[in-house]
Amino acid sequence: MKKxxxxxxxxxxxxxxxxxxxxxxxxxxxxxxxxxxxDDYNWHFADGVTLYLPVILIDNGTPKxxxxxxxxxxxxxxxxxxxxxxxxGHIYRADANGQPAADQSxxxxxxxxxxxxxxxxxxxxxxxxxxxxxxxxxKNNGKAPRxxxxxFEPIIIFIRDEIAKANIxxxxxxxxxxxxxxxxxxxxxxxxxxxxxxxNLTGNIAVTLVLATLxxxxxxxxxxxxxxxxxxxxxxxxxxxxxxxxxxELIGIITKPFSLMVRLFANITAGHIIILSLFSLIxxxxxxxxxxxxxxxxxxxxxxxxxxxxxxxxxxxxxxAMYFGGAVEEHDHVGDHGHGDGAHH
Amino acid sequence: MELVTPGIGLxxxxxxxxxxxxxxxxxxxxxxIMNALHERETSIENALSAAxxxxxxxxxxxxxxxxxxxxxxxxxxxxxxxASDAGNALVETARQxxxxxxxxxxxxxxxxxxxxxxxAITEVKNMAAALSVDIAxxxxxxxxxxxxxxxxxxxDYINEVTLN
Numbered sequence: 001m002k003k004x005x006x007x008x009x010x011x012x013x014x015x016x017x018x019x020x021x022x023x024x025x026x027x028x029x030x031x032x033x034x035x036x037x038x039d040d041y042n043w044h045f046a047d048g049v050t051l052y053l054p055v056i057l058i059d060n061g062t063p064k065x066x067x068x069x070x071x072x073x074x075x076x077x078x079x080x081x082x083x084x085x086x087x088x089g090h091i092y093r094a095d096a097n098g099q100p101a102a103d104q105s106x107x108x109x110x111x112x113x114x115x116x117x118x119x120x121x122x123x124x125x126x127x128x129x130x131x132x133x134x135x136x137x138x139k140n141n142g143k144a145p146r147x148x149x150x151x152f153e154p155i156i157i158f159i160r161d162e163i164a165k166a167n168i169x170x171x172x173x174x175x176x177x178x179x180x181x182x183x184x185x186x187x188x189x190x191x192x193x194x195x196x197x198x199x200n201l202t203g204n205i206a207v208t209l210v211l212a213t214l215x216x217x218x219x220x221x222x223x224x225x226x227x228x229x230x231x232x233x234x235x236x237x238x239x240x241x242x243x244x245x246x247x248x249e250l251i252g253i254i255t256k257p258f259s260l261m262v263r264l265f266a267n268i269t270a271g272h273i274i275i276l277s278l279f280s281l282i283x284x285x286x287x288x289x290x291x292x293x294x295x296x297x298x299x300x301x302x303x304x305x306x307x308x309x310x311x312x313x314x315x316x317x318x319x320x321a322m323y324f325g326g327a328v329e330e331h332d333h334v335g336d337h338g339h340g341d342g343a344h345h
Numbered sequence: 346m347e348l349v350t351p352g353i354g355l356x357x358x359x360x361x362x363x364x365x366x367x368x369x370x371x372x373x374x375x376x377x378i379m380n381a382l383h384e385r386e387t388s389i390e391n392a393l394s395a396a397x398x399x400x401x402x403x404x405x406x407x408x409x410x411x412x413x414x415x416x417x418x419x420x421x422x423x424x425x426x427x428a429s430d431a432g433n434a435l436v437e438t439a440r441q442x443x444x445x446x447x448x449x450x451x452x453x454x455x456x457x458x459x460x461x462x463x464x465a466i467t468e469v470k471n472m473a474a475a476l477s478v479d480i481a482x483x484x485x486x487x488x489x490x491x492x493x494x495x496x497x498x499x500x501d502y503i504n505e506v507t508l509n
Binding site: 034037038039112113115116123126134138142156173177178180181185205211 | 351366373375376377385
């Protein structure tokens, strides 16, 4: 554990150099920040420490795999390679003049980008941590938890008791694997994103889109009779209102996970932008005097982001659980129809 | 706009990876962890309820002991009371008997005294009679030494007898 902290702090010392403008010339904070929070075909840890990641393209059904280092010349300038080129963070078919060609159809880019690499890293971490813990449970079966097991056990129990049981009810057990996975996936990736040089994975809309879609699919497929009845024949609402109510309820199905997607994306990205902006102040003012202030604020923001990392994972999990709970809820009381049903919107 | 446009590549990798992670973690991490937690909670709950039961049993035992003790105490008091009653009764009977015996003895004594008295009186009477007769004989012997007196007496007797 101590070693981990030392490693973490040694990374922190690199932060300053990582945040510095590398391209030379005039410093553009907007470009720097966008560059840091956006995806990339290589992983730039620090000056001179760049990991070129594999590019995977499916061009008209033909897979093409090559290193992204081919897109850079010795001066670190972008160059076309084998008829493809990178422009504004995307790969396009290049024409003879080195410009994106007019025909970009059926070119699918599934490269291992910085975010995908970070995703794999987080998955390796998740497996390492939770397979170890599962092993500990087998080893000290029935005994008190120890080590890393005792750190995660309260969290797992919290998710089970306070999130799943409290919001889903008796059928909570079916949703536990998803809730636990989504919680730890988001939390781990939020933290990895805070690491200097880390990718902004949970602050990428594609990732949050997939997570929110999974929540949506699970909600829709576990919806019981009451859930659908609530949408197509809301109890207590006159029939003539149905043309308004049904579309509203249908939109509601989509807006719930949509809010999940945007919330996680916006919170994490905003955190990154704030920290990077604070560091940019040093270079905007070109003064060492701003440094301590900037660092103080950025440190404070970093701590805040550590909290936000946990909070957003919690909120995503909690809201998912509430949506599942709404889908499997049973209305035992006949008299309950028509009043008190609007509470869980 | 770039920021809020999801990339196909990342969607693909995220979906594939997340589903694999979900599957593997569910099978090899969450399932054993949840089972172990559940097992441990059940065993703790059982242990607690067993302890509670034992406590209740102990309380029951204690109450029973107290009841037994109280019963024993009551029994002892009863026995003591009975013994004391019996003793009292015995003393009472003895006293009564003694009284009776005393009274009887007194009565007997009185009776014998009475008898003695009566015998003594009788003897005194007899003696007095004998003495009287003796005196009378001596007087008569002296009186009847002259014949006139004898006649007079005979005359008296005859007078008395003829009336019958």
